[in-house]
Amino acid sequence: MKRTIVSALVATSLLAAVAKPAVATEVGYNRKFGLGVMVGDPTGLSAKLWIAPTNALDFGLGFWGYGVNNRCVNNDCTRYGYGNGTFHMDYLWQSNIVRGQAQLDWHIGVGGRTVWWGGCNNNCFELSARAPAAGLDLMFQNPAFIEIFFELALGLIIVPGIYPQIEGGLGGRFYF
Secondary structure: OHHHHHHHHHHHHHHHHHOOOOOOOOEOOOEOEEEEEEEEEOEEEEEEEEEEOOEEEEEEEEEEOOHHHOOOEOOEOOOOEEEEEEEEEEEEEEEEEEEOOEEEEEEEEEEEEEEEEOOOOOOOEEEEEEEEEEEEEEEEOOOOOEEEEEEEEEEEEEEOOOEEEEEEEEEEEEEO
């Protein structure tokens, strides 16, 4: 009887030492780069590059000037729409909320954004500081290469004038 118990303990110890810890997803662990789309403000392409277990760089390239940031005044909407573009990059701190069949993380960050308008003669550029203040990231065990995210970001436009803005988006990324 003692021999059986000792053998079982040795076998369990060996399995525990050799086995990899189970994770709900490959996103951020085995797959470090994700590419996808986002809708909201802005609407366009989204990318994320994991640089550490809890840190990532988040990128966005898209159209700008719809939703809450559509500042058409006196029916002069030539500065908003598909002729306008935006690029942002944020440094994110991400932490786990729930881990199981799906993994739910939250994130905050800091970064910057540039906006440009096509077809204008003056003031065709904005530069702003950006801080994702509330973000949720949902990853799955199967398929393990998909991330769905929601983000609400506070911004402060610095050039050409100083004023606040709110940005938000919903999207998904496929990880490679």
